[in-house]
Amino acid sequence: MHLKKAALTGLCAASLLLGSLHLSNAAWADEVITPVPVNYVVDGDFEGSDASRWLFEGAQASAIAIKAQDNHTVGGSHSAAYWSGSDFHFKVSQRIEGLANGRYMLKAYTQGGGGETSSRLFAVSDGGEPVHANFINTGYNNWQQPQITHINLTVTNGSCTIGFEVDGKANNWGSIDDISLVRIGDVETAPVSMTVQPIHVTSWLNALPALPSVVSAVYNDDQSYLEVPVQWETSQASDYNHVGVYQRIGTIQGSDTTVPAIITVNLKSADLNADGVVNVADLALAYYDFNVSRGSVNWERAQKADLNNDGIVDLNDVQLMANQMIQPLP
Template sequence: MKKFSFMLVALTLFAMIVSSADPAGAADSPNALTNGGFEEEMTGWTLDPSSNASTSWANTTNPHSGSYAFNWWDDAEFTVQVSQTVTGLPDGIYKLAAYSQGGGGESKALIFAESGGSKLSSNFANTGYLNWIETTVSNIAVSSESGSDGEVTIGLELNGSAGQWGSIDDFTLVRVGDLDAEPAQITEIRPVTIDTLVRETPWLPATVTAVYSDGSTASLAVAWSDYEPALLSTAGSFQLTGTVTGTELQAEAMIRVNYRPYDVNGDGKVDIGDAAIVSYYAGAGAGNSGSEAQDSDLNNNGTVDDEDIRLIVDRLLQP
């Protein structure tokens, strides 16, 4: 009898230890979202009235898992925003994740989470048909003290051009820790490479991707340093740094300044035919209008001249 009582006490203590070992429930937290995989089509989701893509709905095209995914496409410029609001969540740190695929190229493509007046987001860039990528948003703080009252709004925002398409699926929102737990730290700011033409102002992104110690990523605002305009006057490259919100780590951008492609006639090679076209437009009275003339302006100074001829001759003389 004593032996049985001892075993009962031991088993009870073991159960108590196991049940309290992970108070945050980080490993096995359930998905807080309703219909995160769109298997019930748009149940639980709200499509913003500003969304104007002719295809912006859950259907059976290209799901990541199951039978349904949220898809987008239009034959004109479009905007899409779909979201879901969850209430009654316990205080804690949450993580949002989703999988997407598609042709890419959208001017805006991100998932977001908003709680207590704070909005976090992560950009994504699709890379092709069924090339599924996972995008995450980390460190989503849900606190009754912040006025969120256990409420989080998550979703997708897109701005696209005619013909751009894709799908997103398997949204999850899980609790990964307590508010007083050590938050994931930013360990890296991914560098960016930007190509531009000589004398053309490069487009600098407003956000960069931060990588956290838990492996998740987020898009953070960046303020880029100034540069000398003379750096754009000839082909070459230079480095820019930027100040990133929320970290002392700096962003880095490699700016590659290029002449226009030497293959002026677009036949896949650079030869005497391209040189002849450049020489023609550099000749007196030839004029500089039209796409072929623009392509002949290799140094992008607004006119086709002897400098463009020199550039293509130098290119032809290269081994």
């Protein structure tokens, strides 16, 4: 009887053990292990794994240094901190090689007093155009997280240079920490949509407006942008022969995206002697250079009296000057 009870007890124990092993194995089989993304930035937390990989540039590069202080993120004791008693500019970068081609995301943490002229995270892959993410510091320990998304950052030649750049004023201060570059996926072949804001330009009557050769295009993310070349519609100075607002359309090279240029054409001021008022003194200066035309020896002096930009100082300019004597420009 005792042997039977012992056998039954052993059998039950074995069954329970096997059941627990089965459940444990089943739970292990169902568990999904998510791989931790690889951060390809060396010493991105500035904790000293290899600080020599960072390149410090700029006339006031001494404004930035890796320091052990309280303005760092959780999990470390160091950050790249900056301050200067005078205006400063610096650029800190790291070249990363041996990258698999694909789309990457660059992120960092920043904090500081704010007021900088400009501050931005940047990345440029070999053979590609630089992309940026501006950041604005808003106070001590108010950490911002600028990022350049995988939509914007593509590596196709195995290398990429990343970093941050600050153009600061006297007594601006801040710090940058935990910079990371991780691969998100393969290179996408489908075109990425972009948005380009209209360009606003001011020009003079009968003058060809100066339109930019590149514009900032935002790619699906208003924190990142790319400077892209633009081809404008052809025009001539004579197309702008009236005071008013004109529009020209440009096309982003390599895409179907267009951008409008809003051109405001104004009349030159007839205040030739810059005394704040248009009067007979200015009229006398115009008569002094009367009939002087473009290409003449004295044209450099006389051209300010060519109010309608037609290449000669004549009665048309005198009439425009008289109009401004009666009705000054706003």
